[in-house]
Amino acid sequence: MPSQPKDHDLVISARPSSIGRFGRYGGQYVPETLIPALTELDNAAKLAWQDKSFTQELTHLLKTYVGRETPLYEAKRLSEHYQGKNGGPRIWLKREDLNHTGAHKINNALGQALLAMRMGKKRIIAETGAGQHGVATATVCARFGLACVIYMGKEDMKRQALNVFRMKLLGAKVHPVTAGTATLKDATSEAIRDWVTNVESTHYILGSVAGPHPYPMLVRDFHAVIGEEAKEQCKKAFGRSPDVLLACVGGGSNAMGLFHPFVEDRSVRMIGVEAAGEGVNTNRHAATITEGRIGVLHGAMSLLLQDANGQVKEAHSISAGLDYPGVGPEHSYFNEIGRAEYVAITDQEALTALQLVSEKEGIIPALETAHAFAFLEKLCPELAKGTEIVINCSGRGDKDVNTVAKQLKYMD
């Protein structure tokens, strides 16, 4: 296993390969019925990126509808909190929580909706875990008058009742999924089955850097605006690129969006934070890169939580958005070649971080995002003074207040 990536491995245009591979990860493990649609999507995306009318409309809507660019905010009180005797790092938040609908997810949903319309597809389906991607998709469908069906695990519908209501209000049909563990994994399977059935009229807005090629690339490219903005903002704020990038990883879309423009710059340390649930040595976690083995789920080869017989394991995390036994193939690749590090944070650590950030900065992060913040506890003591950290503040926590209140026993 190569530990030091060669320069050509890091060149952005070389990933994925023409057959959709990131090293040995990625590919297209889907029923034959979908292959022509994936080819069509790949071609449509290539043409769209070269078409000024597409990129101009996307940029315009990102600005006027989504509210980009999002600020790079210096979290002074949080930085102060982590100051040791010799000083400490400076912590910056890329405020994706300030996007319309409250998370980074809309960058991709908007881009894919525009693509769907270019392809003449008038019906949209999507899967959702925490509901953020479902809300983002329902939102853009309302904006463009597209029919919208969201697949969501029944268990997640309970955990994220507020987002279910938002999607319905936006005119989407929310389809409860009861199969398997009734969470994101099963919702994704059911969305793929819908797509297999209605592929001729329907576009599937997959919400993470997972799934069959071209999705890991497509979703990454729509989120790369996060990193591109951050790169410029860092230059303005402190005259150079940051030293450390920190983001939570379920499927890994917000992390990939932040990382992507920095991949070739090896001086930038990239850290992805997975959900350790009740602990990686228990059976109840979602730390795919930390604990998984190579396998195939939802159309891609990647690391995967599975049992000795190759059956996909149930994942667990307090945050519905990280509760997924797979991970995007490019993250598995970065892990393998050592370009990014992956660590895991427990439910309890995430809850503590959520409270800390709320109290210190007046920002209630999503439970998913709180995992990234929680890693500061372990990371900061080892960093030199003057280290510049950018955290992707990927979503806001309004949707999680019930879960948090229950856990912290704020409620009677």
Added chain:
Amino acid sequence: MNFKQEILSSDSIQPSKLETCFARIKKEEKIALMPFIMAGDPDLNTSAQILLRLQAEGADIIELGIPYSDPLADGPIIQLAASRALSSGTSPKAVLEMLFNLKEKLTIPVVLFTYSNPLLNCGMENFCCQAAKAGASGLVVPDLPLEEAEKLSSIAAESKLDLVLLVAPTTPLERMKKICSRSKGFTYLVSVTGVTGERSNLEDRVNFLVQKIKQFSSNPIAVGFGISDAKHVSQVREWGADGAIVGSALVKRISNASDKKAVDEAGDFCRELRKAAG
């Protein structure tokens, strides 16, 4: 020609068990009746009895599902059958052991139906080797399209297993030609854009697709997904298909029957289908 080449070329001339089976059925002007069951639903013991009963009632080829937790190409009936099989502790290894123990009695070809992940998890070489030892003749992997299938196909061939590829109604013509030329044993024609499951009617385009494929491929064509009763079997026979795969309709009968009745129910249904298949 050296020794190795000689072995290889003699191998390629000798027809596989599936090819022999389809040739015989064609001669008899019938259509191959290919029932599907999920191994381990409700348990492996019952599955073994069902397999023998299906053979006794005239099944030509059996498609045997190895249960997987996330079956993307399957509708609710087979999903639930897989869940039941997994809850009864069915592993790929146990399925192959069951098949191995039936080797003497079960003489018709068996095609294994499973997904990429359990297969990769076993290791492709290891799985194919064990499957061949257990007496299987072929392999269908519904989430392994042409692009990803090359490696497995050659590994399977080394164990004399035919890797069967699937063609869908959405497959463009040129691609269809490629798939048919690489598919071994037969070509699996998916009758619908959709997942497995019972349907009340067959789409007319199946007729069109069968005719189209016959123009460029001499591979036998077996039609699957949605073939739900004797009427459908007659229909695809009329349309010129070489095999009819009946899955969900049979699996439903097995799951609706009480444990003792499952074998009889499967047998009765197979007899009914046999009449339509000639």
